[in-house]
Each structure stands twice: as C-alpha cells, then as structure tokens.
Amino acid sequence: MIELFSSVNQVSSLLFWGILLITIAIYFGVMESNKKEKAFQKVFKAINVVLLIWGILLLIGAAKGHQSFWLPLKSNTAMEHTTTASQQTPLFTEIYNMGDLKKKQTEAIALQKPLLIYFYSSYCSLCNKLNEITYKEAKIIKSLSENYVAVKINVADKSDKKMLEMKKHFNILGTPAFVFFDAEGEKIDDNVLYGYQGVEEFYDTLDLMAE
Structure with missing residues (x-):
C-alpha cells in the first residue's frame, strides 16, 4: 500500500516515508528516557533512534528534490554522474x-x-x-x-x-x-x-x- 503513494512522484514518496519513520520512532518512545531500561529495551531504543535519523534524512532529501530512498542526501545529478x-x-x-x-x-x-x-x-x-x-x-x-x-x-x-x-x-x-x-x-x-x-x-x- 505504501508504494502506491510513490506512484505520484518520488519526492512525495520520500516525504511520506520520512514522516512515517519519524512518527513510528516517536510513538515507540525514542524521546523518552529511562535509566532502568533492560537490555532488550535499549536495543529497541537504538532501532528507534536509527528510524528517527533516517526519517530526518529522508525529509531533507525530499526538501532538496532528491529521489533515492537509500541515498536521500545524494542529488539526482550526482547519481547520474556515477x-x-x-x-x-x-x-x-x-x-x-x-x-x-x-x-x-x-x-x-x-x-x-x-x-x-x-x-x-x-x-x-x-x-x-x-x-x-x-x-x-x-x-x-x-x-x-x-x-x-x-x-x-x-x-x-x-x-x-x-x-x-x-x-x-x-x-x-x-x-x-x-x-x-x-x-x-x-x-x-x-x-x-x-x-x-x-x-x-x-x-x-x-x-x-x-x-
């Protein structure tokens, strides 16, 4: 279903994915602090941090008009030159x-x-x-x-x-x-x-x- 949104264009797809990943990270408590976290909770927290960072990178890429989900900060021109x-x-x-x-x-x-x-x-x-x-x-x-x-x-x-x-x-x-x-x-x-x-x-x- 998510891929249907990217049929409109790749930029809106990056924007959607960025918002989605950030929302998931926040929902699962990436901003919350608990000194008594157990090991598995720390691992889960680390995953949420990665989602948050990746979501932010996708938003930056979308704002710059980039198209790559995997390389959101790399411009389309630079990718063409490679x-x-x-x-x-x-x-x-x-x-x-x-x-x-x-x-x-x-x-x-x-x-x-x-x-x-x-x-x-x-x-x-x-x-x-x-x-x-x-x-x-x-x-x-x-x-x-x-x-x-x-x-x-x-x-x-x-x-x-x-x-x-x-x-x-x-x-x-x-x-x-x-x-x-x-x-x-x-x-x-x-x-x-x-x-x-x-x-x-x-x-x-x-x-x-x-x-």
Whole structure:
C-alpha cells in the first residue's frame, strides 16, 4: 500500500516515508528516557533512534528534490554522474505487448543469447533500489550487455490490457520479477525469480542462467 503513494512522484514518496519513520520512532518512545531500561529495551531504543535519523534524512532529501530512498542526501545529478559511459545504452529494452516480446525472443535465439524479462513498476521501491545500486555496477552492465538480450515490462498501469496479457502469461504476482529463457528459446525453470538482488547475488544469477 505504501508504494502506491510513490506512484505520484518520488519526492512525495520520500516525504511520506520520512514522516512515517519519524512518527513510528516517536510513538515507540525514542524521546523518552529511562535509566532502568533492560537490555532488550535499549536495543529497541537504538532501532528507534536509527528510524528517527533516517526519517530526518529522508525529509531533507525530499526538501532538496532528491529521489533515492537509500541515498536521500545524494542529488539526482550526482547519481547520474556515477553512471558509467557504457550505461548510456539502456540495459533493458522496454516492451509493451506480446508482439514486441516475440520479436525479442526471435532476436535472442538468432544471437544465441539467453533472454531476460524484467517485470518492474514505477512505484516499486525495490525496483528503484535495483536501478540505484545493482544496475549501476560495471560487471552487471557488462554481463547484461554482452551475454543477454534483456527487456523490461512496466506493470504499473492496471488499465493496460496488453501489459496485463504479458503479466498473466507469465503469472507475475509482484515486482521486481525476473523470467529467463535460454539461448534456444526455452524457459529456464518454471519459477519466476522475485525480489531485490544485490550486485553479487544478481551477478551470480546472470552467470548461472547464461550457462
């Protein structure tokens, strides 16, 4: 439900998260002092302090127009400058219907490369984290660019019938989600991979699926 708020825009999302984290911290007594606190209470207090600080950082980031939940004080321009030159070409080709997908499947088979289908949403915080961290790593860029035909599908618009057709075809239940086809056009594994993957984990996944 929280991610629905960020579909409006990322700035309002940071603002919402900042207010939420600060409210939670205050509600659970971050400002209260008790010298007789037990060990577990001190741990709980420390967690609330972290939430309070993170909430404040998010508010500052939102006020400056920044977009990253994980790096709220880093400007959008600075983040763009960290992108390597090889990332100027999009890692994923956006597709919009089954016709686009079939063309990419044909292309992958012709090139003898596996096909990666990435289902994402513009209001998915984990998808944004992938964009900000995992997809900016040089070895991920190299692996996707050299070894894969990679496409992505935005599932945010619930009224898009062509998108819904692709989502239903692969039985996608959430985002981020990954579907792999081998170089012969056969689906690898019947399961869809869900969730955030850090640099090393995603690199290992790409390496494994490309074998």
